[in-house]
Amino acid sequence: MFGDWGHGICLLLGALILIARESKLSSQKLGSFMEMLFGGRYVLLLMSLFSIYCGLIYNEFFSVPFHIFGESAYRCRDNTCRDAHTIGLVKVRDPYPFGVDPKWRGSRSELAFLNSMKMKMSILLGVVHMNLGIILSYFNARFFGKTLDIRYQFVPQMIFLNSLFGYLSLLIVIVLLLLALIAAPWMLFPKPFILKKLHTERFQGRAYGILNTSEMDLEEPDSARQHHHEEFNFSEVFVHQMIHAIEFILGSVSNTASYLRLWALSLAHSELSTVFYEKVLLLAWGYDNLIIRLLGLAVFAFATAFILLMMETLSAFLHALRLHWVEFQNKFYHGDGYKFKPFSFATLTDDDE
Template identity: 25%
Template sequence: MKKTTIIVHQNYIERVIKNLHENGMMEIVDISKEDQELLKTTEIASTHPDAESCATYVLRLSRIIGILKKIKPKKSGLKSIFNPELPELKIVEDRNIDEMYSYAEGILSEIERKILERDEKLNTLNEKIELINHDIKQLNYIKEFEFDISDIGLSDYLFIKTGITNDIDKLTKEIKTIEKSLIFSKQFGSRKKAEWSVLIAAHISEKDNVEKICRENISEFNFNVTSGSPKELLTLLQKDKKEIENTKKKIISELRAFAKEQLEDLFALREEIQLEKIKREVQRNFAKTSSSYIIKGWVLEKNIDRLKESVENASKGYASCSFETPSTNPDNPPVYLRTPEWAKAFRTFLDLFATPRYNEIDPMIFMGIFFVLFFGIMLGDAGYGLILLILSIFGYVKFSKFSETIKNWSFMGIWLAIVTIVVGVLTNSFFGDLIQRFIFHNPDQQLYNLTLFGIDLPVNSLRNPLTILVIALLFGLIHLNVGIILAIYQTYKNKRFKELVTKHLSWVPLQIGGGMLIGSFLMHLWDLGNLEFYLSGILVIIGLILRLIDAGPLGLFDITGYIGDWLSYARLLALGLATTGMALAFNIVAEIIPDMIPLVGIIFTPIILVFAHTVNLGLQTLGAGVHSLRLQYVEFFNRFYEGGGKKFEPFSIKRKYTKTEEVK
C-alpha cells in the first residue's frame, strides 16, 4: 500500500475525477480529517454545484420508483423463493451530465405528474375505504335496530347513545335506575368472547346520568355517515365501496402499465445520476489552491504505474503524482484483503470480529479450515451432513446467480456437510442409530467394520468418549500452536524480537517439556530416562523464565489460562455427544410409540422421526456454528490476532441496474 498525493490543474479536475472513478484504483481520503497541516496553506474544496441538481433528480426519480415498485406485481410464496427476479441490466452510453438532465427531464415531464396524481388519488381512495370499513363494522352491530343515525346524540326531547359493552347485565341494571330511559341490545359471540351492541334512549333531562353510565360501561360508536337507517346505510356503503374498489383497480392497472414500460429505465437513469452525484460530491474531500486541486489517498503498490499513467493522460500532463511508503502509526493505512472464491463466506465471520490491521496476518484461511473441521466434529452425524449437503448444493445451483451471498454460504455449506458426513461415518452415526435400529433391528450393530493403520473403525462416540476426547484435545493443541506459529511469524515480520522470544516462543519449550513430564508422571504414557527427564525439566525452566521476563509474576497465570484454553476444545466431544445422544433418544421414542399406541402409533412413528430430527438438526447446527466460531474468536485469535484495521475501499463505480456499452 502506498500513500498517494495527486496535484491537478483546476481545468482538468473533472476529467481526473472521472478517470479515478472508472479505474477504481485509489481510495480517496478526506483531507480535512487526515491532513490538517496542509490546510494551513490551502483551503477545503467545495462540492461541485451540480451535486445539488443531481440530488434533486435522484430524489424525484426515487419518489416515482418507490410508487411503481410498490404497485408492481410481485411473485409470492415458493415462486419468490425458487425463482426470484433479477434486475435487468440496461446498456448505457457515456454521456455528459447535461445530456442526463435533458433525458431525465424528458421522462419526468411525461410521466411524473401522471404518476403522482394517480398515487395521490389512490391514497385518497384508500382513506375513503378505511372510513367506509369503519362505518360498516359498527353498523353491522346495530343493523337490527330501527332508527335513524341522525337521531344519535341530543335532540329536542331525547338523548340517544349507541355502542358496545362486555357486561350487559351491569349496564341494564344501571340504565333501569334512570327514569324515562330505554335500552335495546343484541348479543354477538358467546361465553368469554360475548359482547352486546346497545341502543340507549332517555329523556333530555337525564343526559348527564346517561353520559356517566356510558363512559363507564360502553365503547361508543362514532360514524362518518350522518343520516339513514343502519340497514339502508350498509347497502349504500357496500355499493360505494365496490365503486371505489373498481376505481382503484383501474388506477392500479394504469400504474402497473407505467411500471412495466418505465421502471427499468427509471432504475437505470437514477443509477447514472447517482454515479454523477458521487463524482461531484467527492470534491469536498480535496484541498484547493488558487489554480489547482490536491487529492490524497491510498493505492496498491502494484497499481502505481497504471494510476500515474491514467492521471497524466486524463490531465494531458497537467497533474503530478507522488507516492510514499506509509508508517503504521500515525498514517494507519487501509488493508487490502485478498479473498479466494471458496473462502468468501469466512470473510463475513472475520468481519464480525475485526478487520486485520495493516501489515497484520490475515487469519481468514486458517480460520476457515479449522471452522469447517470443528463444525463437522461437533455436528458429527452422516445423516445430518447429507441433509446439509443436499440443501447446500440446491442453494448453490439454484440461487448462486441471484445472490452472491447465497452462493458463498452454499459453497461453505457443502464443505461443512462433507466433513460432517466423514465424521459421522467414522463414528457410526447416521441420524443416530436410525439404520441399525429400524433396518438392521439391532442398535448395537456397526454400519461397517474396517481396520485402518491399526485403528478399528467406526469409533462409537457414545461408547468410547475418551477416544473422541483425546482426538478433540489433539486438534485443540494443533489449533493453538498454529496460532503461536503465526504470532512468531507476525512479531518476526514486525522486528519485535524480544516479544517474539519472551511472549510467543516461550510456549514451545513449556509445551514440550511440560508434555514430556505430564505424560510420564501423571498419565503414565511413557517412561523418561535421566537424560529425557533433565532435558524436559530444563525446557520447562526456560519457558518459565521467558514468561517471567515477558509479564512478570502474572506471566505464570498465562500458563493456567493456556491450559484452560486447551481444555475448552473438549466442547468438540460435548457437542458431538449431544447430537448423537439426542438423535438416539428420538429414535428410541419413535420405536416404542407403536407398542404404546397400537395401530395409530405406526402412523406417528415417521412423523415423530422427521419432526424430531429436523429440530435436532437445526439446534445442533446452530450450536456447532456458534461454538466453532467461539474457538476461533477466543482461543485461536487470543494467540496472535488483534485486528482493528480498515478495509481498502477504492473510489470506484458500483453498478446494479446498468452496464456500459462495449466498445468494438
C-alpha cells in the first residue's frame, strides 16, 4: 500500500531515531502524538522496510523511476517515440530483472498496466495470507486433539478457498469448481452427526474409538462442560456448524475482495506522489524565479511530510491491521478461551510470592 522507497527511507530514518533515543524518550513525558509514534517505533521500522521493498518492486522514488537494476528492456526504434513513449518502442534485451521497467513511467498504458499488476498482486497476497491462517487452524486443532475439525473443517476449507481462488483454477477450472461444490457439504454435514454418535456411545459406556478420535473432539464450550448429564443438543450443534460453513463460504469471497485495498491504496499513494512532484515541484522549477522555486519546494516538502508520510502511513497501517484482524485471524482465532491477564508483580498476592 505504501510502495515508494524514497518515502520508505524517510520512515526508516524516523524509526531509527526513535529507537536510538529509546532510553531517553521512555523517561520523558511525551505528547499524545509523540507517545503514539514512540510506542509503535518497531512497527514503524518494519513498515518502512516493507515500504522500501515494495517501492523497489514498483520502481518509485518520490514517484520517479530509476534504472537501479540496469537499463530498460525497451528502446525507441527511431525518433518518433521521443514524446509519445508507447510509439515505436522495441524490445532489445531481457525483461527488467527486478520490479517495474522504468519505461512504463509516462507511457500511455502506464495506468492500465499498473492497475492490472497491483490488482493481481493484491489477490495473490490475499490468497497466500488466508491460506496461512487456515494452516494455523490445523495446528490449533492438532494441538487440542480435535481430529474432526481437521477432517471436516480444515481440509474442505483449504479445498474450497484454493479451488475458487487458486492459480490452478485458470487451468482446470471445471474440476476445481466441482471440488468446491463437494467441499461445502463436507464442511457442513459430517461433524454434527459424528458428534451425536460419539456422544450417544459415550453415555452407553462404550469406547468411542471411531475414526481414531480423541476425547478432545467432544469438547464443548466451558458452560456446557459443567453439565455433561444434559442431553446432547444435536440441532444446536448442527446449526452452529451450518453457520460456520456459510460464514466461511461467503467470507472467502468477501475476504479475498477485501485485499483489493492493497491495490487501491498503493495506486492512490502513487498518484498523489506523482501529482505533488509534477504539479508542484516541477511546475515551480519551470519558472526562472528563486522565490517561486523555494515556495514550490516548501509546498512539496510539506505535502510529502504531512500527507504522504503521516496521513498515508497511518491509513496504510490501519488497513493492514484490519486485514490481519479480520481476514487473517478469523481463520484460526475464536476468542472463546480464558480472559487474558498480563503478568505483573504488582498483582501478585502474598500466597503467590
